[in-house]
Amino acid sequence: MSANTVAIDTRHIAGYRRMAVKRALALGGAFVVMLWLVILDLSIGPSGMPLSDVISAILAGPHDGDRAATTIIWYLRMPQSLMALVVGMCLGIAGLQMQTILDNPLASPFTLGFSAAAGFGAALSIMFGAALPLPEYLITPIAAFAMTIVACLIVYGMVHALGETPEILVLCGIGVLFLFQSLQSLLQYLASPEILQQIVFWLFGSLLKANWTSVAVTSLVTFACVPLILSDTWKLTVLRLGDANAASLGISVGRLRRRSFVLIALLTAAAVSFVGTIGFVGLVAPHVAKALVGEDHRFSIPLSAMVGAVILASASVFGKLISPGGVIPVGIITAVAGIPMLFLVIYARKRRSA
Amino acid sequence: MTQTLAIRDLGVRRAGTDILSGVSCALTTGQVVGVIGPNGAGKSTLLSAVAGQTGFSGTVSWGGSGSGARHKAGDIGYMPQSCKVSASLTVLETVLLGTHERLGWRVSQGDIARATGILGELSLSHLASRCMTTLSGGQQQLVLLAQRLVREPRLLVLDEATSALDMSHQISVLMLLKRYVVRHNALALMAIHDLNIAMQYADQLVLIHDGRLVQQDAPENVLSVENIRRCYGLDVDLVARAGGRPVIAPLAQAMA
Numbered sequence: 001m002s003a004n005t006v007a008i009d010t011r012h013i014a015g016y017r018r019m020a021v022k023r024a025l026a027l028g029g030a031f032v033v034m035l036w037l038v039i040l041d042l043s044i045g046p047s048g049m050p051l052s053d054v055i056s057a058i059l060a061g062p063h064d065g066d067r068a069a070t071t072i073i074w075y076l077r078m079p080q081s082l083m084a085l086v087v088g089m090c091l092g093i094a095g096l097q098m099q100t101i102l103d104n105p106l107a108s109p110f111t112l113g114f115s116a117a118a119g120f121g122a123a124l125s126i127m128f129g130a131a132l133p134l135p136e137y138l139i140t141p142i143a144a145f146a147m148t149i150v151a152c153l154i155v156y157g158m159v160h161a162l163g164e165t166p167e168i169l170v171l172c173g174i175g176v177l178f179l180f181q182s183l184q185s186l187l188q189y190l191a192s193p194e195i196l197q198q199i200v201f202w203l204f205g206s207l208l209k210a211n212w213t214s215v216a217v218t219s220l221v222t223f224a225c226v227p228l229i230l231s232d233t234w235k236l237t238v239l240r241l242g243d244a245n246a247a248s249l250g251i252s253v254g255r256l257r258r259r260s261f262v263l264i265a266l267l268t269a270a271a272v273s274f275v276g277t278i279g280f281v282g283l284v285a286p287h288v289a290k291a292l293v294g295e296d297h298r299f300s301i302p303l304s305a306m307v308g309a310v311i312l313a314s315a316s317v318f319g320k321l322i323s324p325g326g327v328i329p330v331g332i333i334t335a336v337a338g339i340p341m342l343f344l345v346i347y348a349r350k351r352r353s354a
Numbered sequence: 355m356t357q358t359l360a361i362r363d364l365g366v367r368r369a370g371t372d373i374l375s376g377v378s379c380a381l382t383t384g385q386v387v388g389v390i391g392p393n394g395a396g397k398s399t400l401l402s403a404v405a406g407q408t409g410f411s412g413t414v415s416w417g418g419s420g421s422g423a424r425h426k427a428g429d430i431g432y433m434p435q436s437c438k439v440s441a442s443l444t445v446l447e448t449v450l451l452g453t454h455e456r457l458g459w460r461v462s463q464g465d466i467a468r469a470t471g472i473l474g475e476l477s478l479s480h481l482a483s484r485c486m487t488t489l490s491g492g493q494q495q496l497v498l499l500a501q502r503l504v505r506e507p508r509l510l511v512l513d514e515a516t517s518a519l520d521m522s523h524q525i526s527v528l529m530l531l532k533r534y535v536v537r538h539n540a541l542a543l544m545a546i547h548d549l550n551i552a553m554q555y556a557d558q559l560v561l562i563h564d565g566r567l568v569q570q571d572a573p574e575n576v577l578s579v580e581n582i583r584r585c586y587g588l589d590v591d592l593v594a595r596a597g598g599r600p601v602i603a604p605l606a607q608a609m610a
Contacts, residue, residue, distance in 0.1 A: 012470040012482050013463060016446055019483070020461075234454040240441035241451065244434040245498070247407060249454065294485075295441045298459065 023293040030306040034085070037313035041081045044320045047072055075212075083210035083274070084312040084330070086218045088281055090271035092308020093229065094264045095282030096289065096300060100236050101257045101264075102166045103243075108283035109268040112155055112173025112261075114148050115277040116180035118269065121147025122276070123187045123199045140202065141214065141273040148272070151176050152265035156258065164254035165243070169261070205278035205331030207316055214274035221270035225263050232256060233297045240295050278331040280339075281308050287345045311341070357383045357417035359404070359509060359541055364412035366399050373399045374410070374565045381558070381570075383508065383539050386531050388546040388556035388573070392586050396565040397545045398435050398513050404543065405432035405511045416509055431507030433498060435514045439486040445497050446482040449473060452501035472500045475530060491518040499527065503534065510534075512544035516551070524548065528555040549602050553577050561585060574599050 043054040049069060057069040064070045094109035102111065109115070125136075125143035132139055158172040188196055235256050238246045247253050272278070289304035315333040322328065358380055365375040374396045381387050389397045403410040416429070439448065449469040450461060457465060473479050476496050486494060495518045502510060510531070516524045528551065531542045543560075546552040552559055552573060559576040561568040563585040569576045582590050582602070592600040 012446060012473075012479070013466045015483055016461070016466050019444075234451070234457050237443070237447075238451050238454050240443065241439050241448065242437050245437040245439070248405065248432040248434050248437075249452065249501075251454075290442060294447070295443050296447055 023296075023299045026292050027299065027303055027306070030303055030310065034306050034309050034313065037310060037317060038081050038085060041084065041313050041317050041320075042073060042077050044317060045072065045077055046324055049073075079210045079212050079215050080207040080316065081313070082215045083207050083218065084316045085309045086215065086222055087207075087271045087275055087278065088285070088309035088312035089305040090218065090222055090267045090308070091278065091282040091312075092285035092289070092304040092306070093226070093301060094267040094271070095308070096286035096297075096304040097229065097236070097260050097264050097267075098282070099286050100239055100297075101260045102170060103240075104166065104170070105287070106283075108279075109264060109271070110277065110279065110282065111177075112169070113151050113175075113177030113180055114265055114268040115272055115279075116177050116184060117147045117151030118144040118272045119203050119277060120180045120184040120187070121145070121150075122202045123184050123191075126198050126202065127187055127191055127195055137211075138213075141217075144273040145269045147180070148265060148269035151180060152262060152269075156261065159258065159261075164257045166257075169257070201329075202276050204329035205272070205276035205334075206329035207275055208327075208329075209275050218270045218274060221266055225266050225270075229260070229263055229301065232260065233301065236260070236301075237295065237297045276329075276331060278312065279335045280342075281311050281334055284342050284345070285311055287342065291345050291349055356539070357508065357541070359417075359543070360413075360415045361404065362413045362415075364400070364403060364410055364414060366396075366403055366408060366410045372565055374403070374562075377412075377562070377565075377567045379560060379567060379570045381541055381543065381560075383541045384535055385557035386528065386535055386542045386544065386555070387558045387560060388544060388552040389560045389562065390546055390549065390552050390576075391562035391568075395562045395585070397562055399565075400562060401432075401511050401513045401543065401545060402434065405430055407432065407434070429507055430509045430511060431502035431505050432511045433502050433513060433515055437498060438491070439494055439498070441486060443486050444483050445473065445478065445486060445489070446470065448486055448497055449500045449504055452504040469500075469504055472504045475503075476500050477526075492520065492523060495519060496523070496527070506538060508538060508540045510540060510542040510544070512542065515544055517545075517547055521551075524551050525555065532557075549577060549582070553599050553602060577602060 039054065042058070043049055043051050049072065053069050054073060057067070057073040060070060062070065062074040091109055095107070098107040098109055098111055099105060121143040122140050124147070125140045129136060129139040129143065155169070155172045155176050159169055162168045162172070188199055191199060235251050238249055238251055239253065239256060243253050285308035286300070286304045288307045289300045293299040293303050311334060312330065315330050319328045319330055319333045360380045362378050364377040366373045377400060389400060391397050399408060402408040404414055446466070446469055449472060450457065450465060452469070453465060470479065470482065473482055476499065478496055478500060481489065481493065481497070486497065489497065495515065499512070499515050502512070516527050519527065531544070534540060535542050546556065556573050558570065559573045560570045561576050561581060568581060568585060579590060579592060582588055589605040591603045591605055593603050594600050
């Protein structure tokens with residue numbers, strides 16, 4: 001009997017370890033693809049440049065004299081490529097968190113009105129920002145970020161008063177979404193045609209707005225939030241078993257949900273403030289990650305981040321290929337490219353469970 | 355050393371209605387106690403109050419410490435009603451989550467061995483690498499029970515641990531729990547719907563009706579013809595059995 005039990009144990013331990021190795025390989029694979037896409041993204045641009053020049057320019061560093069390649073790579077293309085990476089990661093993580101805390105596969109970082117709030121903030125600054133003694137390239141991101149945090153605080157306050165169930169969170173979030181959407185429409189209605197064009201252009205998320213400041217700020221916010229999210233890894237996995245179950249296993253479900261919600265708001269604000277709203281990444285990346293490595297958040301959080309980066313980087317590459325000037329905002333491409341990807345994931349899932 | 359779960363004058367009020375009132379009883383470790391009563395009697399509320407998941411008046415003390423405050427985790431293994439799992443987690447992963455406080459970035463050999471051991475005891479080893487969403491309701495219920503047992507709690511509070519199981523699985527779970535409470539000097543308090551199962555396999559029964567405790571005693575005393583008629587509105591015959599407790603046979607259609 002005991003010999004039998006031991007035999008069963010080692011078999012399952014080996015099986016569990018094998019599964020962990022497979023998942024680690026998936027993470028490694030995603031990392032390689034991500035890196036490859038960033039280099040590809042760097043090598044494509046209006047001026048064209050062979051890969052060897054790209055690599056030598058990267059290796060030479062940003063202060064390598066005044067070669068054209070250095071300027072193009074380090075000051076024009078790299079901020080955009082890195083921004084694609086960081087924003088993709090932010091949206092991937094925020095989307096996964098949102099789907100977990102709302103227990104809803106349709107949720108994305110924009111479900112609870114954060115993007116609408118950011119859009120309103122940006123529109124507000126574009127219309128009235130000239131009155132403030134700050135350069136426009138700073139004031140718009142600050143306004144978008146601040147308005148996202150305002151939306152977060154409104155939802156947080158409502159949820160705190162009414163209860164932390166997914167239903168209440170969704171209802172409050174949808175309310176805030178519509179509030180900011182109509183405020184934004186109001187501004188658009190009142191704006192002059194020139195201003196309106198600027199607002200609309202901001203709303204199409206575009207990596208052209210990236211620069212080293214935006215990369216630094218967004219990365220900073222991400223690196224501040226990620227450790228906090230990772231410290232909840234196991235709790236978030238338990239939350240996937242359902243509220244009642246998680247509570248019975250000693251988790252303060254309400255507190256976990258509120259804490260995650262604030263972190264999602266910060267990540268989303270960081271992602272959209274500089275480049276505008278980029279849809280679909282936050283919805284699709286978590287689904288791809290979950291289909292590949294399951295819902296153990298030790299694996300799905302990093303993979304969701306990397307898949308988000310992969311989607312955004314490939315959208316950037318794709319955009320430059322179809323329009324070498326790079327004028328098509330990446331936000332438009334991700335939405336169009338994201339739909340087939342979503343169908344593919346749903347189809348693969350259905351086939352596996354059938 | 356035996357430990358006692360002492361419930362004194364427990365009451366739960368929700369939206370102006372008394373769900374439970376004046377429930378008092380004392381239960382000692384080493385036994386499986388069935389909580390019975392018709393639908394809506396307050397069984398689930400009682401169990402969730404004992405587990406510290408619902409606010410209540412009165413006192414619940416467990417081995418000297420009050421469970422009125424939220425001291426839920428640790429010593430109590432509470433299994434709530436109807437928890438269907440829709441996550442793509444394997445059975446083994448789900449059981450491991452039972453001890454989530456202990457898990458680190460790398461799951462230790464000991465933790466996996468403990469989880470697989472419990473799966474073995476519940477004859478679920480063959481499902482270890484299956485995804486939870488592919489299991490039947492009964493299988494999921496067994497896995498969630500395993501998730502509670504892997505914490506090795508001294509007080510098990512099970513609301514619907516057997517409701518989705520076939521008869522032979524119900525019996526094997528009850529036998530397993532009987533072994534568990536003796537080995538760990540624990541107390542299992544569980545809702546049981548099947549009165550015959552409750553009669554045959556529980557060490558003691560607590561009968562709840564309309565939010566009040568009707569009787570707490572050995573099964574053959576609690577499940578009397580009068581009690582069943584009064585609480586369930588059902589006329590039954592108790593068929594005596596040689597060397598065992600009687601079998602409950604319903605006579606006619608009740609609640610016409």
